[in-house]
Amino acid sequence: GAVVSQHPSRVICKSGTSVKIECRSLDFQATTMFWYRQFPKQSLMLMATSNEGSKATYEQGVEKDKFLINHASLTLSTLTVTSAHPEDSSFYICSARAGLAGGEVETQYFGPGTRLLVL
């Protein structure tokens, strides 16, 4: 099946620094990528949807200036947490949606996640 990678898998940073998380679709072109956040013992909450070459669409309550999303190519999207604070500590998961091809079912593939800890 299709593979989505994330880098880094784990990051620890000091409060006030910025952290960039990369999401790559390894063997398919993803016209749409999604970023989710998961707090401990909670389900995934969608943060934003990004389409290649256009601005991301953020969910209500998600600060677009704090969580910068760039979808520069069909295989790469980045999430930058700017001026991170301890409350931003969470598990961030990206997802990529493959386009339809000859009758294939459009499926959403998930990355392994990035655990962010802000001290």
Added chain:
Amino acid sequence: KQEVTQIPAALSVPEGENLVLNCSFTDSAIYNLQWFRQDPGKGLTSLLLIQSSQREQTSGRLNASLDKSSGRSTLYIAASQPGDSATYLCAVRPRGYQKVTFGTGTKLQVIP
């Protein structure tokens, strides 16, 4: 607004038992429904995807059913094993929209 609920929130069973996990959704106008497992501290592993036109999907010991009219899906696990211990999430993708809504999850523990 689509709401997805999973019951029970946690389940503990002895090895070898057959079990059923439930997923309920409020808006039946869906495109598809997907079941995932998540191991502690890990990402999601897709288990089964059911299109809105389908009633069930099977993969090995797993069988997922979909009843759109009642807004329900079940994940049946046969002959459970300790390796099945994980959190199981269902996710509903609505028709016409891109946003997938995840359920609250069921944490399964299979005791050897």
